[in-house]
């Protein structure tokens with residue numbers, strides 16, 4: 001029977017193998033592997049230049065194929081929506 005240490009080593013090797021397989025799989029199969037690249041200015045103030053907006057949208061790039069979402073993601077949409085809500089709140093008072 002294998003010792004616990006050996007079982008752990010086997011499990012780690014298996015984990016490693018699966019992780020490598022996922023990394024090697026094409027994006028079309030498993031989806032993009034988004035990596036946070038940085039932030040870009042949201043520019044949600046274009047319609048309201050008086051509003052002091054410092055929103056920054058997260059930009060992601062796929063580690064595998066290099067595809068970039070240029071801030072087109074769920075998080076960014078939420079940030080823009082929140083900013084819009086803040087502007088509306090301000091203008092309603």
Ligand SMILES: [Zn+2]
Pocket residue numbers: 027031032033062063064065066067
């Ligand atoms: Zn990709």
Ligand SMILES: [Zn+2]
Pocket residue numbers: 042043044045053054055080083084
């Ligand atoms: Zn904003």
